[in-house]
Amino acid sequence: MxxxxxxxxxxxxxxxxxxxxxxxxxxxxxxxxxxxxxxxxxxxxxxxxxxxxxxxxxxxGSVLDSKRSGRPKIRDLGIQNIQTSVLRYPKKSLRKRSAELGVSYSSLRRTMKEDLHMKPYKPTVICELSDADHENRLTACDRLQHFDTIPKRSKDTMIGQQVQVLGYQELMQEVQKRSKQTLFVYFSGSKGADGTSWCPDCVEAEPVVQAELQNLPAGSTFIYCQVGDRPYWKDGNNEFRKELKVTSIPTLLKYGTSQQLVEKQCCQPELVRMLLTEEV
Missing domain, CATH: 1.10.10 (Arc Repressor Mutant, subunit A)
Known part of the structure; x- marks a missing residue:
């Protein structure tokens, strides 16, 4: 230097x-x-x-600067060599080309972009459509409409049942009636004349829980229980709090087990799905 x-x-x-x-x-x-x-x-x-x-x-014995060691500049290696390599093997990756030419990956990429004005690309395979494809697709769709390939569910493979109850007494009647079944009970604040619960968290959680009922196990029952109005629920001596130990709404539980989701947990689809599908 x-x-x-x-x-x-x-x-x-x-x-x-x-x-x-x-x-x-x-x-x-x-x-x-x-x-x-x-x-x-x-x-x-x-x-x-x-x-x-x-x-x-x-x-x-000298005051001159000594020669400095170091990697030669990319231009010293020859831009022409890089251009020749690209023209000869256009599909070769930058990493392989970098190793063959003895040039760092970043220097090679910068030279190809700034000096040779080349841009890296990744080939994309697409389906080519012809003029005849439109009619062919219509014909195929028409044939599919006449196929009955979706098997009907038998009674044993149907998803569980859904029941709605109002208050503690109706809930207990359903529990006794279905004592041999797996029961999932969802507790929510009762709904008014407009069909909306007085409990904001219940309003938020209900569509999430309803959407996951498609995962309800076969032979099980989902019970939607309205616990009553706000004053009744706030009473610490109501049956839900005393007998079932349900202290928060919304609550989704697997009856007879310790598995349950409370309040904001009922708004998380993955938790609801896990409660409905996992066996203990």
Whole structure:
């Protein structure tokens, strides 16, 4: 690499001699720098440069910058070689080309983009449509309409049943009637004349729970239980709190087990699905 110092060889030699002899002349480094500026009419080198030049002069006999090692620039390797490689093997990946040419991946990519104006691309395979495809697709759709390929569900493979009850007594009647079945009970605040529950969390959770009922196990029953109005529910002595230990709504539970979701948990589809489908 060429010498890039702003100081000439003469300036560096004079500075080195003065700096080295300062011990004999009792001059400080600052005084040496002032003498340098007075003689050459330019800013003096820093103390670190003076020390470096002195060390270099006595070790190598020269004050010139030594050659620096390092990877050659991409242009030294030849842009033409890269262009030839691309034209000969256009489908070769950048990583393979980089290894073959001995050029770093980033340098190769930058050269191809900035110097050769090339852009990387990934081939995309698409279906080609012809003029006859429109009629062929209509014919195929017409044939499909006459196929009865969807098997009907038997009684054993149907999803579970759904029941709605109002209040504790109706709930207990359904539980006793279906004692041999797997029961899932969803507790919600009762609905008014407009069909909306007085409980905001229940309103938010209901569509989530309803959407997951498609995963209801065969032979099981889902009971939608309205617990009553707000004053009744807030009463700490109501049957739901005392007998069933249901203290929050909405609550979705697997009856007879400890599995249950409460409040905001009922708004998470994955949790509802897990409760309905996992066996314990």
């Amino acid at each position: 060429a010498d890039t110092s702003p100081f000439t060889v003469e300036e560096r030699l004079v500075a080195v001699v003065w700096y080295h002899e300062r011990r004999n002349t009792n001059k400080t480094t600052k005084r040496v720098q002032e003498d340098f500026e007075e003689r050459f009419g330019k800013p003096a080198p820093s103390k670190s440069n003076l020390h470096l030049w002195e060390k270099k002069a006595f070790q190598s």
